[in-house]
Amino acid sequence: MLYIIGLGLADERDISVKGLEIVKRAERVYLEAYTAVLLVDKDVLEAYYGRSIIIADRETVESQSDSILAGADTVDVAFLVVGDPFSATTHADLALRCRQNSPQIPTRTLPNASILTAVGATGLSLYSFGQTVSMVFYEENWRPDSWYPKVKENADLGLHTLILLDIKVKEPNLKALERGKYVFDPPRFMTAAQCAEQMLETEETRAASEEGKSTGVAGKERLAVAVARLGSEGEKIVAGTLEELAQQDLGKPLHSLVLCGWKMHEMEWEFVRDFAVDREKFDEIWKRDYAGKGVQ
Numbered sequence: 466m467l468y469i470i471g472l473g474l475a476d477e478r479d480i481s482v483k484g485l486e487i488v489k490r491a492e493r494v495y496l497e498a499y500t501a502v503l504l505v506d507k508d509v510l511e512a513y514y515g516r517s518i519i520i521a522d523r524e525t526v527e528s529q530s531d532s533i534l535a536g537a538d539t540v541d542v543a544f545l546v547v548g549d550p551f552s553a554t555t556h557a558d559l560a561l562r563c564r565q566n567s568p569q570i571p572t573r574t575l576p577n578a579s580i581l582t583a584v585g586a587t588g589l590s591l592y593s594f595g596q597t598v599s600m601v602f603y604e605e606n607w608r609p610d611s612w613y614p615k616v617k618e619n620a621d622l623g624l625h626t627l628i629l630l631d632i633k634v635k636e637p638n639l640k641a642l643e644r645g646k647y648v649f650d651p652p653r654f655m656t657a658a659q660c661a662e663q664m665l666e667t668e669e670t671r672a673a674s675e676e677g678k679s680t681g682v683a684g685k686e687r688l689a690v691a692v693a694r695l696g697s698e699g700e701k702i703v704a705g706t707l708e709e710l711a712q713q714d715l716g717k718p719l720h721s722l723v724l725c726g727w728k729m730h731e732m733e734w735e736f737v738r739d740f741a742v743d744r745e746k747f748d749e750i751w752k753r754d755y756a757g758k759g760v761q
């Protein structure tokens with residue numbers, strides 16, 4: 466059996482009791498370590514679980530899954546995923562390969578907390594979120610803004626947008642590669658401030674280009690909520706305009722950003738304003754542009 470086990474969001478103790486029992490008795494234990502990370506290192510997990518763990522990077526999971534699935538039709542293999550295994554990740558692929566395997570490999574999933582629901586701690590109603598989008602690191606010649614039309618679609622419906630931020634682990638260093646050397650860059654995690662900055666830049670670029678490309682959905686005075694390390698003791702939530710949040714340092718990863726929808730309800734506003742960098746400004750903008758007004 467392949468057990469796909471969610472680890473939750475913060476540390477080694479967020480695994481469920483059921484999950485831990487399986488980890489303790491499984492033949493092999495893998496940790497998927499590229500779509501999200503816990504706030505603790507592998508050795509802390511190993512000490513708590515009493516098991517050694519094999520790190521499964523993207524290459525292993527996507528191109529060498531046979532090594533993970535080997536023998537899983539007869540023995541138990543545990544595949545650990547940070548957060549919830551089927552939330553904002555692509556592990557349906559691994560489960561599908563189990564079905565297609567001959568003989569078929571039975572699978573079982575153990576769900577856990579996910580950023581998709583933990584974000585409710587901001588006070589924004591999960592009923593009022595539209596499609597989730599991802600923000601990748603802008604590079605010198607590559608500044609993809611495919612997130613923009615999706616944010617616009619959500620905004621047209623008055624809905625909030627959860628923006629998940631880029632994680633780069635085990636990326637080959639391109640300069641070294643040109644010299645024939647295979648070395649990895651240090652891991653990089655996008656901050657909420659970097660995300661806000663990129664959004665403002667895209668809005669500005671669109672405003673300066675052909676008419677109609679800029680809609681204001683990522684303008685300086687759009688209200689948003691930045692979150693860091695949700696679910697951990699040191700979690701942080703800060704609300705403000707995109708311009709304000711581009712200046713906020715929320716500390717260690719992981720971070721996410723929520724862009725507030727026009728229909729932000731009074732009850733949501735009351736909750737969120739407690740996290741505001743500048744409460745007066747937050748209130749003023751909410752009353753002027755939001756407060757259930759619908760599309761502007």
Ligand SMILES: C[S@@+](CC[C@H](N)C(=O)[O-])C[C@H]1O[C@@H](n2cnc3c(N)ncnc32)[C@H](O)[C@@H]1O
Pocket residue numbers: 474475500501547548549550551552553554578579580581628629630631632692693694695696719720721
């Ligand atoms: C690809 S998603 C993986 C989601 C995971 N499977 C889950 O269910 O939460 C990873 C992104 O979610 C966000 N994220 C995950 N955990 C977080 C946390 N505890 N606090 C804030 N953001 C988090 C970050 O933006 C991170 O880059």
